[in-house]
Amino acid sequence: MNQPIKIFLLSLCSILLVISACNIDNKFEQQNEKLASWHYRGVDDKWRKTYVPGNIQIALQRDTLMESLFFENDFLKNRWSDTVDWEFKTVINIPNDIKNEHYNLVFNGIIGIADIYLNDSLLFRADNMFRTWTYEATNLLDKGKNNLVIKFLSFKKSKEQLNKKSKIKLPFNGLEMMRLAYYYADTTMGVYYIPTGFWKDVYIQKWQDINIEDIYFELKNLVYDESATIEAHYSIISDKNQVVNISIKDKNKTIASEKISVKKGANNYSFEFDVKKPKLWWTYDTGEPYLYNFKTVLSVQKEEILEKETLFGIREISIDTTDHKFVLKLNNVPLTLKIINFAPLGIFNDQLEENKYKSAISDIKNANINMVHVWEGGLYEKNYFYRECDKKGILVWQDFILPFKIFDLNEEIEKNITKEATEAVISLRNHPCIAFWSGQNFFDNYWRNNVKKNTYSATDSIQIVTDNKKLFSAILPEIVYTYSNFYYFEKMDFISIVNIIDDFPSFPNIITIRKIASQNNRSLDSYVVKEYQKPFNAIKKIKEKLLEKLNPPEDIAGFIYTNQLYSAKELKEKTQNFRFDENFNGFITGFYNDYSPAISTSAVDYNGFWKGKMYAIKEAYKKLQIKISDKNGWINIKIKSDFNSNLPVDFYFKLCDFDGDVLWRRNYLTTNIETQKSKDYFSFNLGSELSRSGRNFSVFKIDVFINQELYSEEYYYFVPDTKLKLESPNIKMKYFKVEEGYVIEMTTDFLAKNVYLYTEKAGILDDNFFDIIPGETKKITLNTIEEIYAIEGAFKAIDFTQKNEPNLFNFK
Secondary structure, eight states, rough: OOOOOOOOSSSSSSOOOOTTEEEEEETOEEEEEEEEOOEEEEETTTEEOSSSEEEEEHHHHHHTSSOOOOSSHHHHHGGGGGGEEEEEEEEEEEEETOOOOEEEEEEEOOSEEEEEEEEEEEEEEEEEETTTEEEEOOTTTOOOOEEHHHHHHHHHHHHHHHHHHHHSSTTTTTTTSBOGGGGGOOTTTOOOOOEEEEEEEEEEEEEEEEEEEEEEEEEEEEEEEEEEEEEEEEEEEEOOOEEEEEEETTTTTEEEEEEEEEOEEEEEEEEEEEESSOOOOOOOOTSSSSEEEEEEEEEEETTEEEEEEEEOOOOOOEOOGGGGOOOOETEEEOOOOOEEEEEEEEEGGGGGGHHHHHHHHHHHHTOOOOOEEEESSSSSSOOHHHHHHEEETOOEEEEEEEEOOOOOOOOOHHHHHHHHHHHHHHTTTTTEEEEEEEESSSSHHHHHHHHTTTOOOOHHHHHHHHHHHHHHIIIHHHHHHHHHSEEEESGGGGGSSSOOOOOOOBBOHHHHHHHHHHHHOOSSHHHHHHHHBTTTTTOOOOOOHHHTTTOOOOSHHHHHHHHHHHHHHHHHHHHHHTTSTTTOOOOEEEEHHHHHHSSSSSSSOOOOBBBBBHHHHHHHSEEEEEEEETTTTTTEEEEOOSSSSSSEEEEEEEEEETOOOEEEEEEEEEEEEETTEEEEEEEEEEEEEEHHHHHHGEEEEEEEEEEEEEEEEEESSSSSGGGOOOOOOEEEEEEEETTTTHHHHHHHHHHHHEEEOOOOSOOOSSOOOOEETOOOOOOEEOOOOOHHHTTOOOOOOEOOGTTTTTTOOOOO
C-alpha cells in the first residue's frame, strides 16, 4: 500500500521553510535565538509586557484585566476578547559586526489571522495556526534595532470576512475556513475560548555559508536480526558551489559517509546505508522502544561546521484490512490494539510544557494503553508529545486536523490546507510512533443529516461532495505517500471491527469542582455546575442511571464517588464482553483527558486526577483477562491472553465471607495459558459453601501470579453491590518509602468494598476503587515527589458503606 518517495521538496511556497520536528540539536553555524521582551495591547490601548509563546487571555488575567478563566461563569464574561483587534511587538537587535549571516524570521503557531510588519513594512499575512511561517529577512533587517509588530484581526471580524468569501453558506459561518483548532469553539466537550497569540516559539534562525534545513531517514528494507537499509534524505541550502562531506554517526562511530557537490541555492541529496543487527523499535508491551541517535555532521575541507542529531526508530508496520478485519503488525507481530482518544491538554496550549506531556504519556502507558488517537478536533501536537510516545513505545493514530467536512474548497483554502498537511507529514515522518494517518472519519453521517434537513441546494450539494472527495481522496493521500512511507486511510471503516466503547459521563475530582465553584454553588442543581456539563444533559443522564443502579446520595462529593464508581464498572463490563469475542483484535475507549474543567466522558479530569474509568481501563487493557460467572453455585472461569506466546501462570482461588473467614481454597500452579484464545480453564461447585455463608455475604477471589509476581486480583460477588450485607469497616494504613514514591499498606476488620483513596496531595495512585478482604494486606503505590511528613495521614479511605455520609470529602 505504501508508495516510494517520489519527490523530495523543501517547500511549496517561497516563504515556507519546513524544519524537521525530530531534529533534536543544532550546533556550530546555525543558531536559533528566541525573541523575547514582548508587549501587547488592544487597538488604541497602552502597551503591556507579555510573553511568547503566550496568548491574550492569559496576559489579560495576569494584568487583572479579565475575570478568572475557569471559575463559575466567568468564561462567559470573557467573550469580549474575541471582538478586539490585538497587537504584539518586540525589538530585534542586529549587531554591527555581522559577516555574511542569513536571518530567517520563524513563526511557529500563530493563532488567528495576523499581519506581520518589520520596520513598518508588511511582510505577509498568517492565516493558519498549524503552519510554520518563515521569512528570509536578511536584506530587510537593519543593523541595530528593528521593530517587529504582529497585528491580529479579531476572531469575530476574521470569521465574517472568510464567510463572505465563500460561495456556499457553510454551517459554521466561516469557522470552517479559519485554520484554527476546532476545540477552541467546541461547546460539547469543554468551555469556549478563542485564544489570540502564539502557541509555539517565535525566533530568528541564523546561519552562514551552508545549512541543512531538513533530514529524513527512511527505512527501505529490513531483514530481521540481520540488517536494516536506511535512506538518508537531506535538504541543503548553500551560498555557493562547494564540495562537502556528510557523515552519519551512531554513538560516535561513523556508520556512513558521503562526499557531495552542492550548488548555490537549494539542494536535495539522498544516499543509503546499512545498520547491522539492528535493534528494533517496539511498543512497550511487546519489547523495547529502542531509538537510535543518528548524528549528522557536515564538513567542509575536513572542518566540521554543522551538526544535527535525529532520534530514529527502526520498525516496520503492516496493516491488513482484508476479510473485514483490521490487523496491525509491528515488525511482523500482530498487535492487540488498546486505543484511547487524545484531546489537547488545555485550551491555552502555549502553556503546555514538556513535563505535562511526559505526565500524560506516562499515565497512558501505566493504564496499559498502546495507541493514542490524536483527534481531528485538536492539534498536530507539540513535538514533546510525539517524542514521549517514541520513548515510551506508544503508537499514534494521527488525524489530519480537519474536523469540518463541508468546505468551499476554493483556491485559497485548498492551497492553505495543502501546505499545512505537507508540513505536518514532513514534521512527523521521522517518528517511529506514527502508525498511520486518517482523513475524514464522520463525513457520511454528518452529510446525511444535513441533506435530510435540506440545508443545501442540488448545485451546492454536488460542489460539497466533489470538494470533499478531492480533499480526502486525492490531495491528502498524495501528500502522505509523496513525503513519507506511512499508511493513509480516508475513512476509518475498521472502527466497526475495533469496537468502540460508548463512554458514560462522569464528574471530575471534587478538588476540580472546588476550583470552578464557590462553596455555595457546589451542588448538583447549581447553575455553575450545570454550565460545566459536557454534553449538556450529562447530569440528568448520570442521575437516571445511578438511581437505577447504586442509590446515589444528594451530597455532591458522595454523588461524584458513586458516579465514578458506576462509570468504571460499566466500562469494565463492556470491555470484557468485547474482549472475549473470538473476533476481537482491539478496541478504543473515549477520551483520555479534558481540555477545560468539565463533567465529561474523559478518563482523566482537567487537573490530571484519574477518574474511576481510568482505573477500569487499566484493568480492562491488561494482557491477561479473566471472566467469572456462576450458575446455581457452579463457578466458571474463562481466560483470554494477549501475550505473544503461551504462558505459565499461577492461580490462587478462595471463597471468603465478609469477616475474612476462608470457606474454600484451591491453588493451580504453572497453568499453561494459550495465547490469543478465549477458553474455559476452571470450574468449581461452591453450592454447599455458599449456602452456609449466604450469597450476599460471600466473595470469590482469584490471585494471579506471573513469574512469581502478583499480576492481578479478581473479585466476584454473587449479588449486586446494593444487596450485599455490608458493614462499615475500620481501615488502617501504613506508609513506606520506595523509589517512585510510597507504598500504602491497608488492612481492614470487615470487607471494604469499592475503597476510594482520597487526598489533596499531588500524586498518582496505581489503583483505586478496590476491595480489601479481612486478613489480607492491600498494597497501593503512590507516585509522588512529596515528603513522607506530607503524605502520612493525608489520605482518607472511603468505602461503599460511607457514600451517603454528608461532607464525605471535606478535609480540615
